[in-house]
Amino acid sequence: MEIAQWTKGSEAHPAFKSETATRNDQALRKRRLAMSFTSYLVSFTVVLLFCYHGLVPLTVAKQYLLFSVMINSLIWALIHFDINLKLHEPSMTTLQITLSQWPALWLIFFLEAGQARAIFLLMIAVPLLYGILALNVRQFIWVSILFFTQYGVLHLALWQLRPEVLVTSIELVQLFVFAIVLAQAALIGGFINGLRGKLRVRNRELQSAMERIQELVNIDELTGIYNRRRVVQALSDESNRCRRIPGAFSLATMDVDHFKQVNDTYGHQAGDEILSKLAKAVVADLRAIDSFGRYGGEEFLMVLPQTTLAGARIKSERLCKKIAALRFNGLPSGFSISVSIGVAEPHVDESTDDTLTQADRALYTAKDSGRNCVICCDASPSDAVPRGPTSAI
Numbered sequence: 001m002e003i004a005q006w007t008k009g010s011e012a013h014p015a016f017k018s019e020t021a022t023r024n025d026q027a028l029r030k031r032r033l034a035m036s037f038t039s040y041l042v043s044f045t046v047v048l049l050f051c052y053h054g055l056v057p058l059t060v061a062k063q064y065l066l067f068s069v070m071i072n073s074l075i076w077a078l079i080h081f082d083i084n085l086k087l088h089e090p091s092m093t094t095l096q097i098t099l100s101q102w103p104a105l106w107l108i109f110f111l112e113a114g115q116a117r118a119i120f121l122l123m124i125a126v127p128l129l130y131g132i133l134a135l136n137v138r139q140f141i142w143v144s145i146l147f148f149t150q151y152g153v154l155h156l157a158l159w160q161l162r163p164e165v166l167v168t169s170i171e172l173v174q175l176f177v178f179a180i181v182l183a184q185a186a187l188i189g190g191f192i193n194g195l196r197g198k199l200r201v202r203n204r205e206l207q208s209a210m211e212r213i214q215e216l217v218n219i220d221e222l223t224g225i226y227n228r229r230r231v232v233q234a235l236s237d238e239s240n241r242c243r244r245i246p247g248a249f250s251l252a253t254m255d256v257d258h259f260k261q262v263n264d265t266y267g268h269q270a271g272d273e274i275l276s277k278l279a280k281a282v283v284a285d286l287r288a289i290d291s292f293g294r295y296g297g298e299e300f301l302m303v304l305p306q307t308t309l310a311g312a313r314i315k316s317e318r319l320c321k322k323i324a325a326l327r328f329n330g331l332p333s334g335f336s337i338s339v340s341i342g343v344a345e346p347h348v349d350e351s352t353d354d355t356l357t358q359a360d361r362a363l364y365t366a367k368d369s370g371r372n373c374v375i376c377c378d379a380s381p382s383d384a385v386p387r388g389p390t391s392a393i
Contacts, residue, residue: 022085029079029091033072036096036130040068040103043123047107050116060110067103075099093134098146100127105154112165118174124151128185136197137190144182151178220294222272223279228301231293232352235303238291239352250312252302252343253359254282254319257371259298259337266331271298273328274337281322285315301359309345309376316341316374324372338372 047064050056075096078084084092104124111117124147131140155175158166218230226234238249256262256278263271275298282292282300291303304312323339342362346355362377369375 025090026079026082026085029084030076032130032133033075033079033096036100036127037068037072039126040072040100043104043126044068046120046123050107050111050120055113055116056107056110060107064103064107067106071096071099071102089134091134093131094139094143097127097131097143098150101147101150105150109154109157109162114165114167114170114174118170121151121174121178125181125185128182128189132189132192132196134193135190136193137187140186140190140193144186147182148179151175223276223294225279225283225300226291226293228293228295231291231295231301231303234291234293235301235356236352238303238305239346239355241305242346243349246348247306248308248345249303249305250307250309250343250345251304251355251359252312252316252341253295253356253363254300254302254316254339254341255363255367256298257338257340257367262337270328270331273330277326277328278323278337278339281326282319285319285322309343312343312345313374313376316343320372320374340366340371341374342366343374343376 044061044065047056047061051058051061075092078092084090089095101124104120108117108120111120128140128143128147131143135143152175155166155171218226220227225231235251242249256274259271259274262274275294279292279294279300282302286292286302289305293301295301302316304315307315320339320341324336326336327333328335340363342359342365344355344358344362346358358377362375365377366373366375
């Protein structure tokens, strides 16, 4: 809402912001993938324990590890080359959770002990926890159905190829319990993800409210430019910067001529329109690094970094002409306003108040000199004597 800060050039382009957000999202997905691969390694330690106790051949353990590396490498490549951004679900959470079951099912197929299969069945359910980061209830249910279907296919394969390792009663109980666990995981995980979504919305609303409060603190409601507090702070910041890194900067105080008479003649609503249109005209003429604010009533303050007194005078004279050419709705066609401007350039070790005093003295001299002109003051505070009008426009 800050029509100027005159930071028109300093704001990031929307496309740049979008690209930055995408890069951040991709980096987050890689970090989550690293967490996922860590889970594979933890599961692999269980596989090694099976090998140690002779429950599964070492060859199968190697295949499990190779399978895990291939799956994670595929997901990493899809993220690294931004292929996932073309998918309906860029996070690929459903795909990752589904593929994570394959190495485990491959291992379970070669386990002869039913207890060992039941132990590793617990490891299969762990990837569902990652769904809390991205899946809603419907997606969780869909993934759970895929999980149960794949586990069912494994049992069909065992009934066909290795029926001797199955105990019907135990396998049926395991299937039933697995279905219950998946259903509960889907409901609870989806519910938690929903809470996270609501929290994100609340955080965005809070951020928006904080930004609005910041605007109310710093922005003049009528003109949309800096208020007195913020523009004086900008002056103080620039003064401090120049103390650290010596360089030129100037400030100018601007006052609308005969503004009380305008209010008395045409009403306060017309006066408000004049101030608002004047502010927009000035902002459009300033640089991104300049600051402009309403100092009080019909008086404004400009802070012009990297600008000498001569440069500030030229800029101020240009603004005088631009403002004099403004026309306003609801006012007579020939009606125009003028401004008087006082310009000052601070000296070394000079306080902000001293610099403002110089600019005010120059402004008062402009008023006394017939208005509609720019007066510069470059003397030190102790003996500041404003120059005569540099321009009577």
